[in-house]
Amino acid sequence: MRASLLLGIALIAGGPAAAADTLDVAATTAAVARTLDADYPRLDALYKDLHAHPELGMMETRTAATLAKEMRAAGFEVTEGVGKTGLVAMYKNGPGPLVMVRTDLDALPMEEKTGLAYASKAKQVWNGKETFVMHACGHDIHMASWVGAARALVALKDRWKGTLMFIGQPAEESAGGPEDMIADKLFERFGKPDMGFVLHVGPDPAGQVSYKPGVLTSNSDSIAIQFIGRGGHGSMPSGTIDPVVMAARFVLDVQTVVSREKPAGEFGVITIGAIEGGSAGNIIPDRVTLRGTIRSYSPEVRKLLGQGVHRTAAAVAMMAGAPEPEVRIVTGGTAVVNDAGLAERTGAVFKTAFGDDAVRNEEPGSASEDYSVFVLAGIPSMYFGIGGTDPAKFKEAKAKGVDVPFNHSPQFAPVPGPTIRTGVTAMTLAVMNVMPK
Numbered sequence: 001m002r003a004s005l006l007l008g009i010a011l012i013a014g015g016p017a018a019a020a021d022t023l024d025v026a027a028t029t030a031a032v033a034r035t036l037d038a039d040y041p042r043l044d045a046l047y048k049d050l051h052a053h054p055e056l057g058m059m060e061t062r063t064a065a066t067l068a069k070e071m072r073a074a075g076f077e078v079t080e081g082v083g084k085t086g087l088v089a090m091y092k093n094g095p096g097p098l099v100m101v102r103t104d105l106d107a108l109p110m111e112e113k114t115g116l117a118y119a120s121k122a123k124q125v126w127n128g129k130e131t132f133v134m135h136a137c138g139h140d141i142h143m144a145s146w147v148g149a150a151r152a153l154v155a156l157k158d159r160w161k162g163t164l165m166f167i168g169q170p171a172e173e174s175a176g177g178p179e180d181m182i183a184d185k186l187f188e189r190f191g192k193p194d195m196g197f198v199l200h201v202g203p204d205p206a207g208q209v210s211y212k213p214g215v216l217t218s219n220s221d222s223i224a225i226q227f228i229g230r231g232g233h234g235s236m237p238s239g240t241i242d243p244v245v246m247a248a249r250f251v252l253d254v255q256t257v258v259s260r261e262k263p264a265g266e267f268g269v270i271t272i273g274a275i276e277g278g279s280a281g282n283i284i285p286d287r288v289t290l291r292g293t294i295r296s297y298s299p300e301v302r303k304l305l306g307q308g309v310h311r312t313a314a315a316v317a318m319m320a321g322a323p324e325p326e327v328r329i330v331t332g333g334t335a336v337v338n339d340a341g342l343a344e345r346t347g348a349v350f351k352t353a354f355g356d357d358a359v360r361n362e363e364p365g366s367a368s369e370d371y372s373v374f375v376l377a378g379i380p381s382m383y384f385g386i387g388g389t390d391p392a393k394f395k396e397a398k399a400k401g402v403d404v405p406f407n408h409s410p411q412f413a414p415v416p417g418p419t420i421r422t423g424v425t426a427m428t429l430a431v432m433n434v435m436p437k
């Protein structure tokens, strides 16, 4: 059984990234488990400390200092303040590829309602207002797994060669972190990685690992359009230019961009989620604002839908004899696209190590992630998921037909033990799988 699986990995590994020797997955998994037996209490304490002290994007100073101390203790050379609150930890271990492993550092502006003993009571000022702060997206799980994988890789350094570049990225939720690190000469100062690995925790049962070659998340752009008319009495529309009618026409007509212009087989959505305008039934307002979102996977569809929104808004205003509308499309996250070869190769190792708990997803998700900035900067990458929900609670919720708390929920509470152990094991295997012996 194992021999045939190893042969499978060797065949998949036949591409250009196949410099590494075939990894003995079973022996490596067992070795990681041994290092985890010794390290886990430390990682558990680190996780609970980070969870109780969350910090918002670009304010992660305590978090970064905590990680810097951990990585120095693990034997890494650490540079702090890369891209404001980011950090870079390097470990050189002979000739081989330069492999990047990224964790995010930031938390969310919301109140924790998990009732856990180590729940956050922290507050920070966000957009001029004091707010509660919570690690509701599990970035604390990522950080503990990142430190754990660093420690495991150092403990197993006789079994691989190469250079590790562990980066702590600020502001994943609020955006700008990768751009700031790259602008701070991340690649010039520390080298351009040959490949990168990232994990994200989600509501799947703890112990589970999921992966997908190719497109993983969506492009997400926000739309704001203001139609400018001429207000007046509802009984005398001829003296007005009615922006409510313009908005109504736009909401319907813009859907033909999706149904008639976008290739039918490609994913793309335009949603107008908010219409703001007017105050009374007998007054024609002078302006109406529409807000919406555009989602896509490919850059071509993204461009086509954005142009369609601009063109439709301009045409609707022209038909009404109104001034040019104000159209703002704010570029949000770009789709994360996993390197197909690297994802298949890593996924094969996950299958061997985790069996049925390694799940290959067929469909991309609709969420967004700014790790795409590193992919677009030319780092072939593998972004994978780990489950965080207590498997017993997951089963119970499924039996009752209810959802378990998802990321960004005030009740989101990954079970640390199996989640971090799985994160450390998967990440260590993924990295060792691309390193020569």
Ligand SMILES: [Zn+2]
Binding pocket: 137, 173, 407, 408
């Ligand atoms: Zn999030």
Ligand SMILES: [Zn+2]
Binding pocket: 137, 138, 139, 172, 200
């Ligand atoms: Zn997240």
